[in-house]
Amino acid sequence: GNSVTQMEGPVTLSEEAFLTINCTYTATGYPSLFWYVQYPGEGLQLLLKATKADDKGSNKGFEATYRKETTSFHLEKGSVQVSDSAVYFCALNSNDYKLSFGAGTTVTVRA
Amino acid sequence: NAGVMQNPRHLVRRRGQEARLRCSPMKGHSHVYWYRQLPEEGLKFMVYLQKENIIDESGMPKERFSAEFPKEGPSILRIQQVVRGDSAAYFCASSPTGGKGRGGEQFFGPGTRLTVL
Numbered sequence: 001g002n003s004v005t006q007m008e009g010p011v012t013l014s015e016e017a018f019l020t021i022n023c024t025y026t027a028t029g030y031p032s033l034f035w036y037v038q039y040p041g042e043g044l045q046l047l048l049k050a051t052k053a054d055d056k057g058s059n060k061g062f063e064a065t066y067r068k069e070t071t072s073f074h075l076e077k078g079s080v081q082v083s084d085s086a087v088y089f090c091a092l093n094s095n096d097y098k099l100s101f102g103a104g105t106t107v108t109v110r111a
Numbered sequence: 112n113a114g115v116m117q118n119p120r121h122l123v124r125r126r127g128q129e130a131r132l133r134c135s136p137m138k139g140h141s142h143v144y145w146y147r148q149l150p151e152e153g154l155k156f157m158v159y160l161q162k163e164n165i166i167d168e169s170g171m172p173k174e175r176f177s178a179e180f181p182k183e184g185p186s187i188l189r190i191q192q193v194v195r196g197d198s199a200a201y202f203c204a205s206s207p208t209g210g211k212g213r214g215g216e217q218f219f220g221p222g223t224r225l226t227v228l
Contacts, residue, residue, distance in 0.1 A: 004153075031215075032215040032216075034216070036219070039120040042201075042203060042221055042222075043115075043117075043220050043221040043222045044154070044202065044217045045219070046216060046218070049216060051215075089153055089154070093215030093216075093217075097142070097144065097159050097166075097167070097206075097215070098144075098156040098159070098167070098170075099144075099146075099154070099156065099204075099217060100156075101153035101154045101155075101213075102153050103151075103152055103153045104152075104153050
């Protein structure tokens with residue numbers, strides 16, 4: 001079956017630090033890959049996505065590249081801000097409609 | 112263009128009561144999904160519905176839980192005789208197509224946080 005494994009948190013950083021959250025997956029077929037972000041008390045918002053191998057998704061300074069050879073989709077940001085404090089979820093959609101999520105990584109950015 | 116709407120945002124029930132969670136998909140979306148998020152965990156798929164049809168309810172507990180998406184009105188997730196273990200955040204998502212249409216992206220509502228006393 002499909003599964004997503006992401007780096008456990010919590011992660012605490014200072015402003016302007018580099019952020020990376022590892023995500024690897026197991027899936028049948030050729031999944032689409034997503035990063036969702038959940039701010040405190042809110043629902044999930046799509047941060048970025050990639051639908052095929054070697055695609056790079058990017059948004060708000062975040063990037064992730066679909067690596068089929070390593071089955072990975074690591075999230076990176078070069079300089080984080082306090083407003084980036086949130087829970088980040090890696091997810092995949094294989095050849096059906098169910099999104100499979102990782103457990104989430106809590107990121108706290110301190111001023 | 113309103114996003115996915117869910118209500119109530121917070122719901123408190125005593126053990127044995129019924130909980131009804133509502134979800135209105137984005138305009139033009141006819142595919143609705145329900146997910147449950149237990150504390151400190153990721154989201155788990157519960158059920159996938161199209162108008163008047165349940166397509167896949169494989170993630171839903173066999174007892175006490177039911178879902179519908181009528182021709183008119185919102186999708187409803189109903190939990191009968193709630194127990195403390197039902198306390199969780201329940202998220203609804205919608206999409207314009209099923210499967211991997213448009214990359215398989217789903218749009219999420221703000222969730223309903225259910226607390227069972």
